[in-house]
Amino acid sequence: MAATTGLASDRLRMHIERRDLYTNLEARIRYLHSFLDFGSRDIEALISGAKYVRALIPAVVNIVYKKLLQYDITARAFTTRSTSFEGPMDEYPDENSPQIQHRKIFLRAYLAKLCSDPSQMEFWEYLDKVGMMHVGLGRAHPLHVEYVHLGVCLAFIQDIMSEAILSHPRLPMNRKIALVKALGKVIWIQNDLMAKWQVRDGAEFRGDDDDEGTIIIEDEGYLHGKKILDDEDVPDAASDSTPTSASSPPAEKSAKPPVSPTRIPRSGAAGAGICPFGGAQPGAASSEK
Numbered sequence: 001m002a003a004t005t006g007l008a009s010d011r012l013r014m015h016i017e018r019r020d021l022y023t024n025l026e027a028r029i030r031y032l033h034s035f036l037d038f039g040s041r042d043i044e045a046l047i048s049g050a051k052y053v054r055a056l057i058p059a060v061v062n063i064v065y066k067k068l069l070q071y072d073i074t075a076r077a078f079t080t081r082s083t084s085f086e087g088p089m090d091e092y093p094d095e096n097s098p099q100i101q102h103r104k105i106f107l108r109a110y111l112a113k114l115c116s117d118p119s120q121m122e123f124w125e126y127l128d129k130v131g132m133m134h135v136g137l138g139r140a141h142p143l144h145v146e147y148v149h150l151g152v153c154l155a156f157i158q159d160i161m162s163e164a165i166l167s168h169p170r171l172p173m174n175r176k177i178a179l180v181k182a183l184g185k186v187i188w189i190q191n192d193l194m195a196k197w198q199v200r201d202g203a204e205f206r207g208d209d210d211d212e213g214t215i216i217i218e219d220e221g222y223l224h225g226k227k228i229l230d231d232e233d234v235p236d237a238a239s240d241s242t243p244t245s246a247s248s249p250p251a252e253k254s255a256k257p258p259v260s261p262t263r264i265p266r267s268g269a270a271g272a273g274i275c276p277f278g279g280a281q282p283g284a285a286s287s288e289k
Contacts, residue, residue, distance in 0.1 A: 022202025029124045032189050042182035043119050049179035050115035052171065056164050057111045061104050063160055064153065065095060074153075077145050078103065111157075114186050124189070131193040147198040151191060158187045 014034065020027035033039070068074045078099050079091045093100050110130070117123060129138060134150060136142035162180045165171070171179075 018202075019205050022205045025125065025128055026121060028192075028196075029121070029189070032192060036185045036188070038118075038182075038185045038189075041178065042185060043117075045175070045178035045182040046115045046118060046186070049165075049175065049182075050112075052165065052168060052179070053115045053161070053183070054112055056161060057108050060111065060157065060160050060164075061107045062095070064107065064157060065100055065104060067156060068153070069094060069100070074149050077143065077149075114183065114190075118186060124193075127186075127190045128193045128196070130190065131195075131197045134194065135197045137197075147195060150194045150198075154187055154191050154194070158184060 016031055017027070021031060022028075068077075075093065078093045078097075113123075113126065132138050134143060134145045136144045161183060165180050165183075166176050168176060
């Protein structure tokens with residue numbers, strides 16, 4: 001009886017070909033979707049909630065870059081193009097530096113892309129390309145960012161956006177929950193596609209056609225020669241060169257940990273007005289459907 005039950009259980013298990021997870025992006029995405037129960041409801045939540053997410057993006061981008069510039073190891077990426085470089089720096093970018101303003105443009109467009117149409121494979125191909133671009137591949141000017149910084153930045157973005165969505169004064173709770181869940185799944189799939197380019201898992205399946213020479217260098221925001229980031233500020237042919245600015249000495253180091261706004265300010269708080277939902281009152285309008 002036990003043997004029969006075991007056979008029946010084995011038949012119900014979904015087979016996943018391990019090789020495919022490392023050699024076939026579409027198979028990997030199917031597996032991630034299945035495991036996370038990412039489906040039509042999530043896609044509907046993302047598309048219908050896109051206008052709410054877009055309203056948050058400018059504030060989220062400012063908070064993210066404020067955070068990144070508070071640590072020398074992450075700020076390093078904007079001057080040396082590598083977080084593993086530990087030599088002297090001769091530039092000290094701040095939030096108003098040309099290279100930071102340039103990067104903010106692409107982060108705004110990237111966050112908007114997260115709520116476009118995840119039913120298309122192109123959506124996931126671009127997220128995979130984002131992971132690739134952070135290991136020095138696919139760019140005329142290579143960028144190297146170690147995984148520890150990528151993972152924690154994604155978590156930081158998810159934390160900010162989840163709280164902001166759940167704080168919306170008029171969006172019904174069921175829609176808030178659906179949007180937070182769907183966005184969380186997308187961010188965690190992006191996290192996997194970042195890790196995919198950083199870890200050694202599946203290295204035995206990588207053949208000669210997986211080497212760097214087969215990767216096409218494209219302008220940032222493009223996939224297969226097509227512009228796929230919609231932010232109106234994204235240039236049609238992003239040069240990705242790093243503008244320079246007048247150097248200024250770094251602030252004196254303090255023993256205290258950096259302090260920064262890790263939340264979008266609420267109405268009435270210092271700095272209020274950044275959050276697009278901050279000034280809205282729960283009774284100001286009827287709940288949105």
